[in-house]
Amino acid sequence: MSTVSVITGPRRGWRSAGTWIGAAIVGVATVCAIFAPLIVPHDPFTQDLSKRLLPPFWMAGTNPDHLLGTDQLGRDYLSRLIWGCRISMLIGITVTIVSGLIGITLGVLGGFLGGRVDDAVLFAITTRLSIPVVLVALAVVGLLGSSMALLVLTLGLLLWDRFAVVARSTTMQVRNLDFVAAAWCAGCSRARILLGEVLPNIASHLVVVATLEIALAILLEAALSFLGLGVPPPLPSWGLMIAEAKDYMFFSPWVIVIPGVALFVLVLGINLLGDGLRDLFGARSDP
Amino acid sequence: MSALLEVEQLEVSFGRTGAVRGAALTVERGETHCLVGESGCGKSVTALAVMNLLARGARRSARRLAFEGQDLTRLSDQGMAHLRGNAMAMIFQEPMTSLNPAYTVGSQMTEVLRRHKKASQRAATDRAADLLARVGITAPGLRLGQFPHQLSGGLRQRVMIAMALMCDPKLLIADEPTTALDVTVQAQILRLLASLQRDLGLGMLLITHDLGIVARVAHRVSVMYAGEVVESAPTTELFANPRHPYTQGLLRCVPVPGRIKRDQPLGSIPGTVPRIEPGFQGCAFRERCDFADATCAKTIPRHAATADHDFLCRLPA
Amino acid sequence: MGAARFSRAPRFRTKLAPAMLQFFARRLIVAILVAATVMVLAFALTRLSGDLAISIAGPNATQADVEIVRKAYGLDKPLSVQFFDWVGRAATGDLGDSYFFKKRVADLIAERMPVTFTLGLTGLVIALVVSLPLGILAAVRENTSLDRGVQLVALIGQAMPSFWLGLLLMITLGLQLGWLPISGTGSWQHYVMPGIVLAFSAIPALTRLTRAGMIQALGSDYIRTARAKGLSRAAILLKHALRNAAIPVVAIAAVQLGFMLGGSIVIEQVFALHGVGFLAWESIGKNDFPVVQAVVLVLAVIYVALTMLADLMNAVLDPRLRGP
Ligand SMILES: Nc1ncnc2c1ncn2[C@@H]1O[C@H](COP(=O)(O)OP(=O)(O)O)[C@@H](O)[C@H]1O
Ligand SMILES: [Mg+2]
Numbered sequence: 001m002s003t004v005s006v007i008t009g010p011r012r013g014w015r016s017a018g019t020w021i022g023a024a025i026v027g028v029a030t031v032c033a034i035f036a037p038l039i040v041p042h043d044p045f046t047q048d049l050s051k052r053l054l055p056p057f058w059m060a061g062t063n064p065d066h067l068l069g070t071d072q073l074g075r076d077y078l079s080r081l082i083w084g085c086r087i088s089m090l091i092g093i094t095v096t097i098v099s100g101l102i103g104i105t106l107g108v109l110g111g112f113l114g115g116r117v118d119d120a121v122l123f124a125i126t127t128r129l130s131i132p133v134v135l136v137a138l139a140v141v142g143l144l145g146s147s148m149a150l151l152v153l154t155l156g157l158l159l160w161d162r163f164a165v166v167a168r169s170t171t172m173q174v175r176n177l178d179f180v181a182a183a184w185c186a187g188c189s190r191a192r193i194l195l196g197e198v199l200p201n202i203a204s205h206l207v208v209v210a211t212l213e214i215a216l217a218i219l220l221e222a223a224l225s226f227l228g229l230g231v232p233p234p235l236p237s238w239g240l241m242i243a244e245a246k247d248y249m250f251f252s253p254w255v256i257v258i259p260g261v262a263l264f265v266l267v268l269g270i271n272l273l274g275d276g277l278r279d280l281f282g283a284r285s286d287p
Numbered sequence: 288m289s290a291l292l293e294v295e296q297l298e299v300s301f302g303r304t305g306a307v308r309g310a311a312l313t314v315e316r317g318e319t320h321c322l323v324g325e326s327g328c329g330k331s332v333t334a335l336a337v338m339n340l341l342a343r344g345a346r347r348s349a350r351r352l353a354f355e356g357q358d359l360t361r362l363s364d365q366g367m368a369h370l371r372g373n374a375m376a377m378i379f380q381e382p383m384t385s386l387n388p389a390y391t392v393g394s395q396m397t398e399v400l401r402r403h404k405k406a407s408q409r410a411a412t413d414r415a416a417d418l419l420a421r422v423g424i425t426a427p428g429l430r431l432g433q434f435p436h437q438l439s440g441g442l443r444q445r446v447m448i449a450m451a452l453m454c455d456p457k458l459l460i461a462d463e464p465t466t467a468l469d470v471t472v473q474a475q476i477l478r479l480l481a482s483l484q485r486d487l488g489l490g491m492l493l494i495t496h497d498l499g500i501v502a503r504v505a506h507r508v509s510v511m512y513a514g515e516v517v518e519s520a521p522t523t524e525l526f527a528n529p530r531h532p533y534t535q536g537l538l539r540c541v542p543v544p545g546r547i548k549r550d551q552p553l554g555s556i557p558g559t560v561p562r563i564e565p566g567f568q569g570c571a572f573r574e575r576c577d578f579a580d581a582t583c584a585k586t587i588p589r590h591a592a593t594a595d596h597d598f599l600c601r602l603p604a
Numbered sequence: 605m606g607a608a609r610f611s612r613a614p615r616f617r618t619k620l621a622p623a624m625l626q627f628f629a630r631r632l633i634v635a636i637l638v639a640a641t642v643m644v645l646a647f648a649l650t651r652l653s654g655d656l657a658i659s660i661a662g663p664n665a666t667q668a669d670v671e672i673v674r675k676a677y678g679l680d681k682p683l684s685v686q687f688f689d690w691v692g693r694a695a696t697g698d699l700g701d702s703y704f705f706k707k708r709v710a711d712l713i714a715e716r717m718p719v720t721f722t723l724g725l726t727g728l729v730i731a732l733v734v735s736l737p738l739g740i741l742a743a744v745r746e747n748t749s750l751d752r753g754v755q756l757v758a759l760i761g762q763a764m765p766s767f768w769l770g771l772l773l774m775i776t777l778g779l780q781l782g783w784l785p786i787s788g789t790g791s792w793q794h795y796v797m798p799g800i801v802l803a804f805s806a807i808p809a810l811t812r813l814t815r816a817g818m819i820q821a822l823g824s825d826y827i828r829t830a831r832a833k834g835l836s837r838a839a840i841l842l843k844h845a846l847r848n849a850a851i852p853v854v855a856i857a858a859v860q861l862g863f864m865l866g867g868s869i870v871i872e873q874v875f876a877l878h879g880v881g882f883l884a885w886e887s888i889g890k891n892d893f894p895v896v897q898a899v900v901l902v903l904a905v906i907y908v909a910l911t912m913l914a915d916l917m918n919a920v921l922d923p924r925l926r927g928p
Contacts, residue, residue, distance in 0.1 A: 126634065127641045130904040130911075132866030135884050136649065139896050142888035143652050219765055223870050226767045227885065242768060253775050260768035268763035275759070340831055371834035379832075384825040388924055389847045399833045434923040450833070 019276025025269025032082050033089035042066070042076035044083040044236050049074050056254055068258055071241070072248060080236035081262055087237050088218045088266060091152060095217035096210050098156025103163025104206060110164070111171030112194060121168060128161045134223060141229040151230055155217055166209050170202040177201075204281035211274030215267045222263055238263045289356035291316045291458055291490040292337065292375075296350035299329070299336050299514075305563045306332040306345075308514035314458065317488045319481070321501045321522075323537070324511035327560050330494045331380075333511070334460045337492075338377050339367045354458065373403040376451035380463040382444035386435035392419075392446050393431030399453040411453075418449035422479060441472035448479065452487070459484070460492045465500075477504065498541040502526060507595075510534045513560050513571035520596035530590070530598040532576045570600065578602060624919055624926065631915060635908045642904040643694065647687050649900065650893035659891040660703055677703070694901065700894040704887065709898045713880060719789055720872070720879030724865045726795045727802030728857060735807050736853070739814025740846065746819055754815065758808040766867075770801045770874040787876040798875045802868060806860040813856055817849030824848075851921045858914035862907035 032039065048070070055062050056069040056077070063069075068077040110121030140154045174180060175198065183193050222239030224230030231237035233244075238259040245255035292314040299307040307329045314320045322330050335341050337352065339359065352359045354375060359367065371377075379385045387395060396418070397411035406414070412431065419427035422445040435443055444464060451459055461480060465473035481504045484491045495501065501508055501522065509519040510533065518531040529535045536556040558575040570576070573583035582601050591597045650656070657674040658665070665673070674680045678689065693700065699709040742754035777797060778786040785794050821827060822845050830844045869881030876882070880899055887895035919925045 123634065123637065123641075126908075126911075127638045127645075130638050130642060130862075130907045131645065132869075132900060132903045132907075134867055134869050135881070135896075135900060135903065138869070138885065139649055139888050139900070140652065143650070143891075215763070219763075222765055223767055227870065227873060229888070239765075239767075242771070246771065249771060249775060250779055256768065256771050256775075260765065260772070263765050263768065264763050267765070268759060271759055271762055338832060340828060368834040368836065371832055373834055377832045379825065379829065381825050385829045387826040387830070387844050387848070389851075389922070390844075398835065398839070402833070402835060402839075436924045447829070 016276070018272045019279075022269045022272025022274075022276060025265060026273050029085050029089060029266050029269065033086040036082050036086040040076075040079035040082050042079045044075060044079040045234055047073040047075055053248060053252060053255070055252065056258065059254070069254065071245060071255065075236075077258060080241060081238075081259060084236045084238040084241060084259065085262065085266070087148075087231060087235060088221065088263070091148070091155075091221045091231075092214040092218040092270075094152045095155040095159060095221075096213045098152060099158075099160040099213060099217075100163050100206070100210060102156070103160030104167045106160070107164035107167025107169075108171045108194065108198060108202070111168040112175055112190075112198060114172075118168070121164065125161055125164050125168075128158075128164075131158070133158045133220065137220070137224055138227060138229050141224065146229055146232040148231060148235075151221065151224065155220055159213060159217060159220075162209050162213065163206065166205050167202060170205045171198055174198050174201045204277075208274055208278045208281065211270055211277060215270040215274070218263070218270070219267055289353065290314065291318075291355060292492065293351055293353045294333075294337065294349065295352075297333065297336060297352060298346075298348045299332050299341065300346050301342075301344060303565055305514055305565070305567075307336065308563060308567075310511065310514065310516045312492075312509045312516055312519065314490045314492050315507075316457065316490050317484075318506045319484055319491045319493055319504050320507045320509065321505035322492060322494045322509050322511060323496055323498060323501055325560055326496060328511045329514040330496075330511055331462050334377065334462050334492065334494060338371060338375065338460065339364075340371075340377070369403065372399050372451075372456075373454045374456055375458040375460070376454070376456040377460040377462065378444070378447045378451050378464050380466050382440050382447055382464075382467060385447055386443055388435055391432055391434055392438070396431070396446070396450045396453060399450060403454045414453060415449070418452055419446070421452075422446075422449045422483075423475075424449070440468050441476065444468060444472075444476055445479070448476075448483070452483070455487075456489070458490045458492065460494075462494045463496070464493075465495075480504070498537060510537065513563055515571065515599060517572070517600070518596075518598040520592070520598075524593065524596050528592065528596075530592050530596070530602075531572075531600050532578055532602075533572045534598070536575075628912070628915070631912055635912060638908050639901070639905050640691075642901055643691055644687075646897040646900040646904075647690060650897045651683065656891075656893060690897075694898075699898040699901075702887070702892055702895050704890040704892040705895070709894050712883060712895065713898060713902055716878060716880045716883045719877055720865055720868055720881060722795055723798055723802060723868055723872070723877060723879060724861055726799030727864050727868075728806065728861050730799050730803035731806040731810055731860070732857060734803065735810035736814055736850075738807075739811045739849075739853075740818055740841065742811070742815045743818030743822060743849075744841065751815075754811060758811045761804050761808040761811075764804050766801050766805055767870050767874050769804060770798065770871055773797045773801065774875075787874075789877055794875075794877070798868075798871045798877060801871050801874075802864050805867060806857075806864060809860065810853060810857065813853050814849060817852055818845055821845040821849045851918060854921060855914040855918045858910045858917065859907075862910040865906060866903045 051063070051066070051070050051074040052072055054066050054070040054074075057064075057067050059069075066076050066078065068081060071077055071080065106121050106124060110118040137151075137154050137158060141150060144150055180193060180197050183197050188196070221230055221237065222242075225237040225239030226243045228240075228243060231240055233240060241259040242256050245259075249256045290313045292312075294313070295311045297307055297310045298305065310329065310333055312320065312322065312333075322333065324330055332341070332345075336345075336347050336349075337354075337359070339347075339362075341347060347360075349360055354370065359370075362370070386392070393412060393415055396415035397406075397408060400406040400411040400414055401408065415431060416427040419430055424430055424442065424445055430438070430442075430446070435446075438446065448464075464480065465476050468476060477500055480491070480493070483489065484504075493500075493504065505522045507519070507521050508525045509516045510525075510531065511517065512533050518525070518529070518534045520528075525534065526538065529538055533556070540555055556575055561571055561574060563571060568586065569584040570579070570587050573579040576583070585601075587599055587601055589597055589599050657670045657677070657679050660677065661670045661673045678686060681689075690700065697710060699713070701707065702709050702712055705712055738754045738757065742751040745751050773784075774786050774797065777784045784797050785791070786797075788794055827840060827845055830840045835844070865880075868879065869885055871877070872879045872881040873885050880902070884896060884899040886892075887899070
């Protein structure tokens with residue numbers, strides 16, 4: 001297998017620092033997500049109305065038992081935050097798997113086969129881009145009732161466009177390279193060339209797109225949950241935590257600051273890591 | 288009166304590589320001075336250094352860099368900008384990309400005059416049309432309203448030349464103005480430059496690696512090698528009596544009708560221009576020179592063959 | 605000799621080259637096909653949940669009520685008949701009637717569209733006002749700490765959850781500082797906060813594009829020519845470089861406006877702006893299917909129209925696309 005991606009060499013200075021910060025954030029989030037049931041200090045679902053809206057550790061009147069305080073139903077905020085990380089990561093990754101399968105299949109087929117197939121793929125991408133994602137996702141969940149599986153499927157069906165665009169353009173480049181032509185001449189089958197030559201060579205580009213898509217899916221899930229049409233309560237999605245705490249935000253702003261910062265930092269971390277990978281692979285991720 | 292352009296001990300480096308290392312040259316008023324040498328030897332960088340157009344990251348220094356006696360190294364960016372396009376103009380090797388694709392030919396030509404001479408749009412337009420006609424463009428009025436992509440390479444280079452002449456410059460620097468053009472167009476453009484130089488009394492620094500051109504248009508020739516001017520002489524003197532082994536090698540590469548017999552192979556200089564790292568000493572040509580010996584690694588003195596012919600080689604006259 | 609008159613700035617020529625006309629004819633056909641596909645999808649979307657009549661009649665309805673509803677809304681006819689009925693009427697501008705608002709859907713959308721459009725345009729203007737200078741600065745000072753700072757801003761914008769930013773602004777600018785109204789649509793001030801939030805979603809892309817375009821332009825031969833002509837720094841940057849760097853930016857800005865209009869639903873909900881997004885959100889909650897499918901269709905058509913506008917602006921701004 002030959003690799004096309006240009007290795008740009010070791011990166012120095014702040015950009016590599018950004019990559020490491022991103023990797024660290026993603027690492028911590030992954031650990032939280034996987035081991036959430038083991039590391040949460042309290043059950044994230046247990047309500048205790050006698051301990052409602054306890055402030056976090058940096059404020060007066062805090063309870064050392066609840067580092068980040070409690071929510072309006074007396075549930076431990078730190079535990080819900082960790083559990084929310086699990087949900088964000090889970091949704092980000094599963095949505096990206098679904099959308100990646102769709103987008104990469106379409107993009108590679110269009111880029112490899114060209115002609116009518118490619119026209120159809122381009123048309124599908126154009127149509128997909130014209131559809132307002134948030135609105136349609138809200139409508140589907142609103143109609144069919146909220147569940148994790150439905151949410152993942154809906155977002156997956158809506159977010160494949162960038163995969164398709166990048167897979168298509170990179171496949172076109174790879175298709176015209178000498179070793180692929182050589183494989184043609186050697187009589188390899190189409191499937192063999194696609195799986196053996198094309199996919200490995202566009203993989204680095206797709207990995208970068210995948211990071212961006214994970215970040216996007218996490219943001220969208222949070223927005224949908226915030227609007228009440230995402231993850232069903234009482235699951236502690238960060239978007240849902242913000243929505244539930246919204247009524248108290250003018251008196252105790254920390255109730256929305258904590259889950260919001262978590263969301264922001266996680267998405268920032270994933271994007272930093274993605275940028276780092278892009279530089280490392282010399283990959284493109286823009287359509 | 289001082290010469291039009293005086294350059295002494297010009298140094299330009301990009302990071303650790305020295306692109307120009309102590310180059311010297313003088314352009315007199317109304318004279319065509321040709322700068323020749325293999326590609327990569329620092330001709331363009333020298334020209335850009337004179338115009339102060341070097342890319343960011345380049346470092347320039349010179350013992351003397353003067354235009355009409357005015358020290359250019361001390362001139363502010365503002366002051367330099369008022370000379371550029373005005374008293375000293377430059378045209379480039381790439382006519383296809385040197386004009387802005389978003390503006391009409393007329394717009395790009397008139398803005399020079401409006402900037403430097405505070406001319407009215409009307410006057411600038413008239414001058415632009417005159418100059419387009421002067422450089423041999425038919426229907427100048429039509430061309431003024433066209434965009435660069437609507438013109439051929441030869442026409443674009445004519446436009447570049449006309450644009451450079453907008454403010455009646457005293458010095459015109461032309462950096463391989465014909466290299467990117469078809470052979471027939473090359474001859475036309477060169478003939479045009481030579482006639483403009485004569486008629487307008489321009490001082491011209493013409494960069495080329497075509498010695499055939501040099502023989503026809505130059506009053507004086509400077510030969511560059513690895514960032515240094517290794518030999519400089521009036522044209523006839525240089526062709527008749529080349530002193531530096533590199534110049535001799537270059538001349539052997541040119542077929543001169545009458546002097547070269549049929550079927551006799553043309554000469555060529557083996558090897559390539561070395562990369563000059565800091566701390567380099569001696570003659571940069573020694574690796575490729577037939578006459579080199581151990582003394583070539585020491586500092587080389589500049590010899591004068593005649594009053595206006597000097598060269599940089601340890602071999603004496 | 606006398607010079608013919610010519611324009612200083614490239615003038616817009618209404619006469620497009622035949623190749624361009626063909627290009628736009630093809631784009632128009634694609635646009636119509638996209639709209640048709642979206643109609644099918646929007647129709648299918650609202651039929652996902654099975655029996656519409658039961659949803660409309662509500663949880664306490666009897667079987668008889670449901671049958672009445674089914675008849676009244678034409679839901680007893682075959683799906684294909686319902687679909688072509690909808691398409692036929694939509695083609696004449698009749699998007700059906702809202703179950704909940706008891707109004708023509710077209711009127712409802714027309715009533716709410718100004719709010720969404722004002723919001724989208726405000727967001728776009730703010731995004732451009734921020735992105736263009738930032739992108740230019742970053743390009744001029746490429747690889748300095750200023751450049752890195754700008755790229756960091758873009759990264760932050762990309763990671764910012766818009767609804768959360770909206771809430772933070774409400775707490776700070778609205779409640780604590782009292783500079784801006786917190787929600788509603790009474791005055792122009794009401795659009796500032798939501799406009800800022802919406803702008804955040806477009807700033808990263810626009811800034812990066814401006815920066816990349818300027819870096820490319822500044823490294824080009826024609827900028828070297830402009831410098832050789834002794835032009836002022838401002839003329840070099842703003843006239844010669846920005847003019848070329850702006851071509852893709854302007855085109856993408858139109859597309860971004862399309863995304864903003866489609867994505868404003870969250871922000872309209874946060875700030876209680878009663879635009880089209882808010883209408884859609886209300887309708888989803890009320891199972892008001894004609895409204896939902898119509899809003900999806902209208903937003904899609906607007907997006908497609910904006911992408912065509914972007915292509916047209918490209919042709920206007922780039923003389924090379926206008927043919928020889
Ligand atoms: N912008 C630049 N950055 C780094 N090195 C440069 C740059 N411009 C020129 N050089 C180096 O300077 C040397 C001389 O280049 P140049 O003057 O363009 O040669 P030529 O004689 O063909 O015009 C070359 O070796 C080149 O690598
Ligand atoms: Mg050169």
